[in-house]
Amino acid sequence: MRIKRVILVLFLCMSLVFSTAILGHAYSGILAFGDSLTDNGTNMSDDIFGFGYYTNGPVWVEYMAQSYGVPLLDMAYGGATTSYDNPAAGLAITGLQWQVNAYKGSVSSSIPIDTLVTVWAGANDFLQGRPFATAAANVTSAIQELADAGGQNFLVPFLPDIGLAPAFLGTPLQGTATGWSQAFNTSLWLDLLALESINPGVNCYILDTFTLLRAAIANPSSYGFTNVTTDGGKNPPEGYLFWDGIHPTTDGHLLIANYGWKAVPEPSTIVLLVLGMMGLAGIRRKFQK
Structure with a gap:
């Protein structure tokens, strides 16, 4: 707790400009897997994966990559299940498990340790009537790979x-959709x-979008x-969720x-913030463990 308080004080003491400049040093890149909630199409020169946008602008991982000032490789495909298939697109491929294999087979067999990996899938398993426990196990299996x-x-x-999405809100399926989401999240x-517990050094940071959406x-x-209750269409007015x-x-x-930024600790950023504050104060010290 004491360490967290010190970190908070350091962040509050630094200017916004300095903090933004440092953020880019925490990770070398973002590698994203998932479904339409992450798919950014092929709009990036080094990204040939994905079908396209399912929104009216950048998706969340693009905003994160922009903030960190790092490249994004987005392997996500709209309609992907947590397995290999994509029934919404009529395909036996482009699911989460396939994406992982595609990355290892056609991009790289390894992932740099300073890469932030995002994995978000499961909604299409609900839409396809699949068991929540199997979907959660599939996500975990992909992360293990x-x-x-x-x-x-x-x-x-x-x-x-x-259940709070406009497609289900106020319908007979709202309770079922909410219950499936909760059960999936608990299982995951x-x-x-x-x-x-069996992978020392591996960190899984949860982004609680369930609570966030409800709030x-x-x-x-x-x-x-x-x-926050109806859809805005292809060109939604300002203020639509x-x-x-x-x-x-x-x-x-x-x-x-x-x-997402708040959910992921940035130890290297914190070290640089300390050094920056010391430099601004004209202090020279030698760090020892």
């Missing part, structure tokens, strides 16, 4: 409360705890939204990214 390839830092968003949490819907104005019946607007993605 990526850890075996060298990945150490994983940002894993929970499923949001699917337990699976990741077990994964960490934004309960108090929209506090999160900058004016409409949802782009369509399932997917958030780019403003919703920015909200997710903001909480």
